[in-house]
Amino acid sequence: MLKIRGLRSGYGRIEALHGIDLDVPEGEIVSLIGANGAGKSTLLMTVCGNPRATAGEILFNGRDITQLPTHEIARAGLAHAPEGRRIFSRMSVGENLQTGAIVADPKFYNEDLERVLVLFPRLKERLHQRGGTLSGGEQQMLAIARALMSRPRLLLLDEPSLGLAPLVTKQLFTNIAEINKADGMTILLVEQNAFQALKLATTAHIIVNGRIELSGTGAALLKDPAVREAYLEGAGPKLEAGS
Numbered sequence: 001m002l003k004i005r006g007l008r009s010g011y012g013r014i015e016a017l018h019g020i021d022l023d024v025p026e027g028e029i030v031s032l033i034g035a036n037g038a039g040k041s042t043l044l045m046t047v048c049g050n051p052r053a054t055a056g057e058i059l060f061n062g063r064d065i066t067q068l069p070t071h072e073i074a075r076a077g078l079a080h081a082p083e084g085r086r087i088f089s090r091m092s093v094g095e096n097l098q099t100g101a102i103v104a105d106p107k108f109y110n111e112d113l114e115r116v117l118v119l120f121p122r123l124k125e126r127l128h129q130r131g132g133t134l135s136g137g138e139q140q141m142l143a144i145a146r147a148l149m150s151r152p153r154l155l156l157l158d159e160p161s162l163g164l165a166p167l168v169t170k171q172l173f174t175n176i177a178e179i180n181k182a183d184g185m186t187i188l189l190v191e192q193n194a195f196q197a198l199k200l201a202t203t204a205h206i207i208v209n210g211r212i213e214l215s216g217t218g219a220a221l222l223k224d225p226a227v228r229e230a231y232l233e234g235a236g237p238k239l240e241a242g243s
Helices: 042-046 070-075 093-100 106-119 121-125 136-146 165-181 195-199 220-224 225-232
Strands: 002-011 014-024 027-032 055-060 078-081 154-158 186-190 203-208 211-216
Touching: 002 042, 002 186, 014 027, 014 042, 014 055, 014 203, 014 211, 027 042, 027 165, 042 078, 042 154, 055 121, 070 078, 078 136, 078 165, 093 154, 106 121, 106 136, 106 220, 121 136, 136 154, 136 165, 165 186, 165 195, 195 220, 195 225, 203 220, 220 225
Parallel strands: 027 186, 027 203, 078 154, 154 186
Antiparallel strands: 002 014, 002 055, 203 211
16 A cells, blocks of 8 residues: 655755665554654654655555645545644644544545544543643544544554553554454554554564664564564663664
8 A cells, every 4th residue: 555665854954764665555554663763753754745755755555645745645545643643732622623524525524523433432522622631642542533534544653652651552552453453444653662563563664763674574573582672671772773
């Protein structure tokens, strides 16, 4: 579904991605893990058109979207729940969900609204409450639900568990698995909770200093001694480029 080849991107003269190759097959959960500053969020944002790729190509369902504006990428069927949630704090939960539906066919609005409120019942209880008054976990639910309201074929999730309590994190990953299984949603997941990210993933990649350094099935990387030492045993990321 998503094919990235030779992707380079960055900010001004600072290059953050150094020739990324990545495939996201339809119907799968693909996880991307790595240290802070490794380029994970930059990769997702570049796929969405901001920042713009400086080299390489991004193909979505066979269509070259590398230089498309962000709103056209969204209309093509790609949705992004960004790091930090970025909901509209002064708007109600319902109004936030309406903004997500802007690029979707209006005839599906009621059906889609019911679907996300079943998936996240706490949002139904707070439909008329301002987004900024929600708890961190509820705001993350809202960010994902808003993305789903666009009826995407590919969902990009950036650090969905960031700052959340363990019980909320566990529920959130259950929701992500359900979205993939029940709806057949293809998901590209960036996540620092490496255990959960690898446990969910069909395929996973480790990014180090803007390059993919290791790839495999989620199950295989969970058992890899170097991955376990670097990301799963509390020692902090220690994989070096070329290791």
